[in-house]
Amino acid sequence: MEYFFQQFINGITLGGVYALFALGYTMVYGIIQLINFAHGEFFAAGGYVGVIVLSFLGAHGYMGTHPWLCLAFSLVLTMGYCAMLAMAVEKIAYKPLRRSTRLSVLLSALGMSIFLQNGLMLTQGVYDKAYPTAFVQGGLDIGGVRISIMQLLILGLTAVLLFILNALVFRTRIGKAMRATAQDKVMSALVGINSNRIISLTFAIGAGLAAAAGIMVGLYYGAVRYDMGFVPGVKAFAAAVLGGIGNITGAMLGGFIIGMVEIMAAAYVPHGGEYKDVFAFIILIAVLYFMPTGIMGENVDDTRV
Amino acid sequence: MAEPILEMQGVTAHYGRIQALKGISLKVFPGEIVTIIGANGAGKSTTLMTICGIVRATAGEVRYRGEVISSQSPDVLPARGLIQVPEGRRIFPRLTVSENLDMGAFFRKDEDGIRRDRDLVFELFPVLKERRRQPGGTLSGGEQQMLAIGRAIMGRPTVLLLDEPSLGLAPLIVQQIFRIVKSISEENKTTIVLVEQNANLALNLASRGYVLETGSVVLEDDARALLENPDIRKAYLGE
Numbered sequence: 451m452e453y454f455f456q457q458f459i460n461g462i463t464l465g466g467v468y469a470l471f472a473l474g475y476t477m478v479y480g481i482i483q484l485i486n487f488a489h490g491e492f493f494a495a496g497g498y499v500g501v502i503v504l505s506f507l508g509a510h511g512y513m514g515t516h517p518w519l520c521l522a523f524s525l526v527l528t529m530g531y532c533a534m535l536a537m538a539v540e541k542i543a544y545k546p547l548r549r550s551t552r553l554s555v556l557l558s559a560l561g562m563s564i565f566l567q568n569g570l571m572l573t574q575g576v577y578d579k580a581y582p583t584a585f586v587q588g589g590l591d592i593g594g595v596r597i598s599i600m601q602l603l604i605l606g607l608t609a610v611l612l613f614i615l616n617a618l619v620f621r622t623r624i625g626k627a628m629r630a631t632a633q634d635k636v637m638s639a640l641v642g643i644n645s646n647r648i649i650s651l652t653f654a655i656g657a658g659l660a661a662a663a664g665i666m667v668g669l670y671y672g673a674v675r676y677d678m679g680f681v682p683g684v685k686a687f688a689a690a691v692l693g694g695i696g697n698i699t700g701a702m703l704g705g706f707i708i709g710m711v712e713i714m715a716a717a718y719v720p721h722g723g724e725y726k727d728v729f730a731f732i733i734l735i736a737v738l739y740f741m742p743t744g745i746m747g748e749n750v751d752d753t754r755v
Numbered sequence: 756m757a758e759p760i761l762e763m764q765g766v767t768a769h770y771g772r773i774q775a776l777k778g779i780s781l782k783v784f785p786g787e788i789v790t791i792i793g794a795n796g797a798g799k800s801t802t803l804m805t806i807c808g809i810v811r812a813t814a815g816e817v818r819y820r821g822e823v824i825s826s827q828s829p830d831v832l833p834a835r836g837l838i839q840v841p842e843g844r845r846i847f848p849r850l851t852v853s854e855n856l857d858m859g860a861f862f863r864k865d866e867d868g869i870r871r872d873r874d875l876v877f878e879l880f881p882v883l884k885e886r887r888r889q890p891g892g893t894l895s896g897g898e899q900q901m902l903a904i905g906r907a908i909m910g911r912p913t914v915l916l917l918d919e920p921s922l923g924l925a926p927l928i929v930q931q932i933f934r935i936v937k938s939i940s941e942e943n944k945t946t947i948v949l950v951e952q953n954a955n956l957a958l959n960l961a962s963r964g965y966v967l968e969t970g971s972v973v974l975e976d977d978a979r980a981l982l983e984n985p986d987i988r989k990a991y992l993g994e
Contacts, residue, residue, distance in 0.1 A: 629850060633847045641858045
């Protein structure tokens with residue numbers, strides 16, 4: 451039983467990361483019906499900017515004295531950087547194709563992904579880059595179930611970010627405008643909403659969340675690599691599809707389910723750990739085959755945000 | 756007479772290679788109700804969408820308050836008082852009734868004024884108040900039309916463009932909606948451009964009318980004269 455609870459904790463931790471990552475896919479799809487293949491690169495860029503900032507602060511001795519402050523600082527900086535990167539990508543690679551076929555934009559996204567990934571490889575090298583993780587060692591022991599500080603950090607941060615996102619999308623004026631734009635671009639223009647600005651903002655938010663996920667993965671596994679966006683990216687995409695692509699609540703839910711399934715399969719399926727990556731894809735195929743609208747989706751033609 | 760508040764001069768518009776408007780010219784003066792009547796596909800809705808910049812004029816000019824607006828981005832016009840209730844109402848289906856009204860006031864910052872206008876809309880259409888937490892997509896056709904007009908009122912229009920508010924509605928609801936359109940015009944001095952297939956209803960409300968046929972204005976006159984015109988009676992009033 452303790453073993454199960456241990457795996458459960460591990461599962462929601464990983465699920466939180468996927469949830470943050472999946473939101474960018476689903477929000478962008480909701481607003482312009484594009485599967486943003488370059489979204490994984492914002493996650494990777496986040497992992498790198500995070501480690502660069504943390505190492506810089508470490509070299510100046512701040513990591514030893516104020517590690518949590520350093521982490522918060524690097525988190526804000528990284529999310530901001532990736533938000534701007536995503537806005538630039540949208541402006542350069544997607545906006546000029548706004549009136550073209552969906553396939554053109556999709557190919558442009560694929561090209562952007564390759565471009566960004568190779569850019570990261572050329573500037574940062576092909577080898578793993580280690581994260582300073584000394585400050586997140588240790589943990590709590592609750593009746594034989596161990597929760598590391600790192601897991602608490604990921605869960606706490608995920609909860610805070612998801613809460614802020616929900617408040618933003620469902621409570622604020624700009625969040626309403628985002629949903630309105632996703633539902634009907636002509637009508638949103640007729641009430642005075644500048645859809646270009648809303649689309650740009652959607653990319654920024656999605657990339658900011660992916661960047662936070664990138665830092666947390668870097669801290670969790672202790673290192674980042676230039677191609678780290680790919681496999682987790684496809685899993686996060688599977689989470690978005692599972693939840694019902696375009697649906698924000700669905701992406702959160704899908705992320706937690708994918709994370710949980712992956713951990714539980716690795717723990718309980720014989721030799722499951724050796725091919726744990728397979729399970730997310732099995733879910734993806736099963737959802738596409740049996741339930742293409744996903745858990746929260748109602749209608750494939752329609753867009754839901 | 757005064758300067759027109761809204762004017763189209765030789766406006767053409769195309770959907771791909773098909774010409775939808777073949778040089779429309781019309782004038783709307785402050786405070787009046789003008790109607791555009793015509794058969795399906797005559798270009799009535801395209802005319803309104805071209806005024807709002809959703810459909811781009813390929814030639815000619817649209818002027819609003821003396822300024823050419825045909826090259827402007829459509830999203831700047833509502834704040835200047837040019838507001839449309841489009842064909843098919845276009846309620847945001849997954850926003851609540853209340854959120855749909857908020858969107859009508861999107862460009863406004865005066866919270867108190869917005870709240871007053873929301874109360875006004877709820878007074879005009881009590882059913883919207885009852886359903887304010889319900890998604891817009893779950894309303895009936897008549898309620899959606901009320902919400903669409905309410906959403907437009909939230910933007911405090913100077914010129915209100917209405918596209919077929921009677922479409923698909925029961926006669927009683929149509930009467931109610933036309934009564935409210937009339938009161939908007941009388942109480943707020945709002946200028947109204949009304950596109951209708953129901954020519955009888957429209958010409959009885961409006962002071963002047965334009966008749967559109969396949970993308971051109973074929974007739975313009977006082978509404979009363981149009982009502983008595985034998986050709987119009989035959990073609991649009993079912994006689």
